[in-house]
Amino acid sequence: MESFGNRSTRTSAMEDQISRVFLRRGSAFDAWLTATTVQVAQVLLTLPHSFAQMGLASGVVFQLLYGALGCWSCYMTTSLYADYIWILDSQKLRKENHIIQWYEVLEALLGRWWKALGLLFNCMLMLSAATIQLVACGNTVWYINDNLDKRTWTYIFGAICFSTLFIRMARNYHLWMFLGVFMTSYTAWYMTIAALFFEKHQNAVHTGPTSSVEYFTGTTNIIYTFGSHALTLEIIEAMDQPRKFKFVYVYAILYILTLTLPSAISVYWRFGDKMLEHPNALAVFSPSKFKTIAVILMLAHQIIEFAAFIVPVFAMWEKMLGIHHSNNQTIKYFARIPIVLIICLFALMLPFFGSINSVVGSFLSSIAVYILPCVAFMVIRQHEESRENAIEQPPIWIFNSWVGVYCINLGIVLWVAIVGMGFGAWASMYSLFHKVERFGLFSKCFECNKL
DSSP states (O other), rough: HHHHHHHHHHHHHHHHHHHHHOOTTHHHHHHHHHHHHHOOSTTHHHHHHHHHHHHHHHHHHHHHHHHHHHHHHHHHHHHHHHHHHHHHTTOOOTTTOOOOHHHHHHHHHHHHHHHHHHHHOOOOOOOOHHHHHHHHHHHHHHGGGOOHHHHHHHHHHHHHHGGGGGOOGGGGGHHHHHHHHHHHHHHHHHHHHHHIIIOOOOOOOOOOOHHHHHHHHHHHHHHHHHSSGGOOOHHHHSSSOOOOHHHHHHHHHHHHHHHHHHHHHHHHHHGGGGGOOOOOOOOOEEEEEEEEHHHHHHHHHHHHHHHHHHHHHHHHHHHTTTTTTTTTHHHHHHHHHHHHHHHHHHHHHHTTHHHHHHHHHIIIIIIIIIIIIHHHHHHHHHOOOOOHSSSSOOOOTTOHHHHHHHHHHHHHHHHHHIIIIIIHHHHHHHHHHHHHHHHHHHSSSSSTTTT
C-alpha cells in the first residue's frame, strides 16, 4: 500500500508539472506558443514564391538575416518595456487588468509625438496583418473547393471572424495557440515531404532573380515574415515573468526557421520558376487527402492568427473610447464591430495574396518592427544616466558595450531603411499597382485561371 501511495504521489506530481508547463497561462512556454503561432501562418505559403523571385541563396540568407534582426529589435523593445515597468512599479501606478502597449511605453519615455508614431504604425501593422489573414482564408480554401469564387469565400470567412469580438484578452487564448503551432508545423512538413518525394515536375528551371522588381518584392515578404508583427508587448503582458521573453522569442524564431527553410527550399527546388506564377504554394500540389488536411489546418490557423492580431487593436480602440476598464463587456463587443468591418472591406478590395505581404512588409513592418524600436532605444540611451540606470545592460557577447549596441542599431536602421523602405517599397508598390491594373479592385477570383 505504501508503494502504491508513493507511486500515486509521483504520478500526481508529474501530472501537476505537465499541467503547469502546457496549460498554465502566463508561462514562458505559453509565450513561446503565442510568439510562434503569430510569427508565421499564411506567409509560410508565400515563401517558395519569394525564393523564386530572389533565388535560392538570397532566400536563405534573407530569412536568416531578418530572423536575427527580428530577435534584436525584440530585445530593444523588451529593454524599454523593462524601464517603463520599473517606473510604474516605483511610483505604484500599475493598473490591474490594463494591457500595456508599445505606444504607451514610447509616450512615457519619449513624449506624445513618439506615442503618435507608435500608435499609428503598430495599429496599422496589426490591422493589415489581420486583413492578410482574411485574404489568405478566401484564397486558400479555393484550392480544395472551387464551387465558390474567392470573393464569396472571403465573405464567409469574414463572417466567421466576427466571433473574435468575444475574446476578452490574450490570456483567454492559450489552447488555440497550442493548436496553431501544430497546424503550421503539419503544413510546413507536408509541403516539404510532398515536394521531395511525391510531386513530379520534370525539368524544373531555377532562373533565380528575373528582375529587380521581383527581387526586392521577395525581400519585403521576408521582412514581413519576421519581427513578431508588432505584438511583442501584448505577448509579454500575458507573461508572469516578462523578462524571459527575449529568450523565448529567440527559441520561437529558431523553431520557425525549421519550418520555413525546409518547406521553401524543397518546394522551390521541385517546381522552380513555376512558383513565380503562384504566390500560394498550395496551388502547385496535386489533390490528396494530405493536401486537404493542410488547407483545413491553415484555414483554422489563419482565423486564430486573425484573432491574435485583432485583440490588441481592440484594446487600443477601447482605450481611445475610454471603455478599456469598463466591466460592461456588451459595450466593448459593440464598439469592436467597426474594426472588423473595416478589415473585411480591405480584404475584399485588395485580395492579392502575396503582394499585400510585400507592401505591408516594406512600409509598416520596416518601421514598426525594426526601425522605430532601434531609433527609440538610441534616443533614450543617449544620456549617461539612462545607460547607468537601464534595467537591461548590453549583452555579454558584445562585451557589455553600449557602442556595440549603437552600431548594431544604426546598421539595422540603415539596412531596413534602404533595402526595405527604399527598394522594397518601390518594388512592392509597382507589383501591387500591376495587380490592380490587371485584376481590378474587389476582384471576384484573383488568379483563378492559372491552375
